[in-house]
Amino acid sequence: MSQGPRSGLAAVSSALLAMSRHLEVRDVLKTIVASARELLDAQYAALGVPDDHGGFAQFVVDGVSDAQWKAIGPLPRQHGILAAMLHEARPERLADVRRDPRFEGWPSAHPDLVDFLGLPIRDGDEVIGALFLANKNCPKPEGGCGFTEEDQELLSILAQHAAIALTNARLYERSRELTIAEERSRLAHELHDAVSQKLFSLRLTAQAAAALVDRDPARAKGELHQVAALAAEATDELRAAVVELRPAALDEDGLLATLRTQTQVLDRAHTARVTFTSNGFRALPAAQEEALLRVAQEALHNALRHSGAEHVAVSVDRRGGGAVLRVSDDGGGFDPRAVRHAGRHLGLVSMRDRASGVGGTLTVESVPGKGTTIEMEVPGG
Numbered sequence: 001m002s003q004g005p006r007s008g009l010a011a012v013s014s015a016l017l018a019m020s021r022h023l024e025v026r027d028v029l030k031t032i033v034a035s036a037r038e039l040l041d042a043q044y045a046a047l048g049v050p051d052d053h054g055g056f057a058q059f060v061v062d063g064v065s066d067a068q069w070k071a072i073g074p075l076p077r078q079h080g081i082l083a084a085m086l087h088e089a090r091p092e093r094l095a096d097v098r099r100d101p102r103f104e105g106w107p108s109a110h111p112d113l114v115d116f117l118g119l120p121i122r123d124g125d126e127v128i129g130a131l132f133l134a135n136k137n138c139p140k141p142e143g144g145c146g147f148t149e150e151d152q153e154l155l156s157i158l159a160q161h162a163a164i165a166l167t168n169a170r171l172y173e174r175s176r177e178l179t180i181a182e183e184r185s186r187l188a189h190e191l192h193d194a195v196s197q198k199l200f201s202l203r204l205t206a207q208a209a210a211a212l213v214d215r216d217p218a219r220a221k222g223e224l225h226q227v228a229a230l231a232a233e234a235t236d237e238l239r240a241a242v243v244e245l246r247p248a249a250l251d252e253d254g255l256l257a258t259l260r261t262q263t264q265v266l267d268r269a270h271t272a273r274v275t276f277t278s279n280g281f282r283a284l285p286a287a288q289e290e291a292l293l294r295v296a297q298e299a300l301h302n303a304l305r306h307s308g309a310e311h312v313a314v315s316v317d318r319r320g321g322g323a324v325l326r327v328s329d330d331g332g333g334f335d336p337r338a339v340r341h342a343g344r345h346l347g348l349v350s351m352r353d354r355a356s357g358v359g360g361t362l363t364v365e366s367v368p369g370k371g372t373t374i375e376m377e378v379p380g381g
Contacts, residue, residue, distance in 0.1 A: 027169075028165050036062075041137045042134060043136075048130050056077075068109065085118050093117050094116040117132065118130060119132075119159055123163050123167050129162075136151070205227050256316060274300070274311075277314075288378045295325060295351045295362070303372065307329050309329035309332075311330050321379065322380040323377070323378055329373075331372065361377050362374070
């Protein structure tokens with residue numbers, strides 16, 4: 001066997017190993033595209049996952065900067081060469097894609113593509129994606145394509161395994177969704193069984209105390225003590241059930257990845273800019289990571305719903321053997337003393353309870369008109 005094919009197969013092997021390391025669909029798509037571009041030494045690579053409405057549910061590119069991608073505009077539709085790969089399910093190897101009769105142009109900011117190699121990604125009879133490369137980095141034969149038959153064979157091998165990786169990632173994400181749904185259902189049943197009975201008893205005992213308050217105050221006082229005890233038990237049961245529901249994403253991805261994802265989602269969903277940074281953080285015991293996540297979620301909720309902030313910054317950094325979480329906003333702020341006196345807590349009591357429950361501390365700095373910073377520090381495990 002010549003050195004060329006051996007080198008090609010080694011590169012394919014490396015690409016397949018890279019794909020197998022990821023379970024999230026988006027990560028798998030990015031790895032496929034980057035691996036394909038590196039494998040065949042092309043200037044550009046892209047992979048589109050079609051939707052059922054003539055567009056693409058996901059479209060990942062490699063070789064295009066973020067600024068270029070933003071300037072290009074909306075995702076492409078299923079037309080031209082892309083449509084051919086999706087609907088005719090056959091490879092396309094072209095010397096100049098612009099001269100193909102099916103070519104329908106592209107936006108003004110789109111890079112110029114010349115020689116082109118594309119093929120469908122198939123799961124059985126279903127086409128689940130279109131993978132293509134453009135502008136191979138090599139001397140081009142006169143009027144010919146830089147991509148060779150060997151390139152097409154290598155890309156075909158990659159595409160077959162890409163189909164497996166993509167299918168597995170989809171199954172994993174669906175499995176995770178089902179796990180979350182099952183956990184919510186379990187919690188609902190647990191809350192019903194553990195708490196509703198105590199709440200029912202609490203109601204009956206309160207009614208008894210109300211009936212006795214005039215004719216037998218001593219017995220009414222005893223019943224009220226029982227009301228307090230039942231309320232405390234119900235609170236404990238509820239807290240235990242909620243704390244037990246550890247976020248699935250936290251188990252799978254860890255604190256940093258979970259917070260990064262959640263801040264990205266909030267950044268898209270709100271007009272305020274939401275950012276996340278981290279420096280030197282090391283994994284902590286599960287209870288501490290969950291407490292940090294819950295406090296971050298509560299603080300973010302307050303900042304986005306009540307502060308009127310334009311920017312909310314979340315950071316998790318190493319401090320000694322532990323970590324410090326900081327959620328800061330440039331919103332309206334408030335007087336913490338006035339909030340306490342008014343009987344409004346903005347979740348501060350819950351956040352302090354979570355911090356102290358894992359041996360940590362919570363500090364709140366806020367001044368009307370000058371924003372708010374909530375900081376939680378936990379020791380190392």
